[in-house]
Amino acid sequence: MKNGRGDFEPQGLTISYKELGTISIDELMHALIEDIHALKDLYNVQYVKGPRLRLFVTNEYGEVVRVRRPGGGSISYMDTHHYRPACRDYDL
Numbered sequence: 591m592k593n594g595r596g597d598f599e600p601q602g603l604t605i606s607y608k609e610l611g612t613i614s615i616d617e618l619m620h621a622l623i624e625d626i627h628a629l630k631d632l633y634n635v636q637y638v639k640g641p642r643l644r645l646f647v648t649n650e651y652g653e654v655v656r657v658r659r660p661g662g663g664s665i666s667y668m669d670t671h672h673y674r675p676a677c678r679d680y681d682l
């Protein structure tokens with residue numbers, strides 16, 4: 591039987607940083623690293639698939655600012671700058 595909300599079943603894990611308010615990018619980096627360590631050490635997470643990170647970029651006063659390329663154009667999507675081959679046997 592369907593209810594008014596549909597049959598959507600959320601998948602994945604959301605980590606909320608909303609309570610931190612406006613923070614520096616360095617503080618966000620430390621929070622992300624700490625939470626990834628917690629996922630690994632406390633919750634035994636070993637692999638993830640297709641993770642995404644959505645940021646609301648602001649100035650120090652919490653006012654929204656656009657992220658700009660070095661050439662001046664704005665961006666709203668970025669592929670990771672981290673590279674690792676898809677096959678798992680490269681570490682052997």
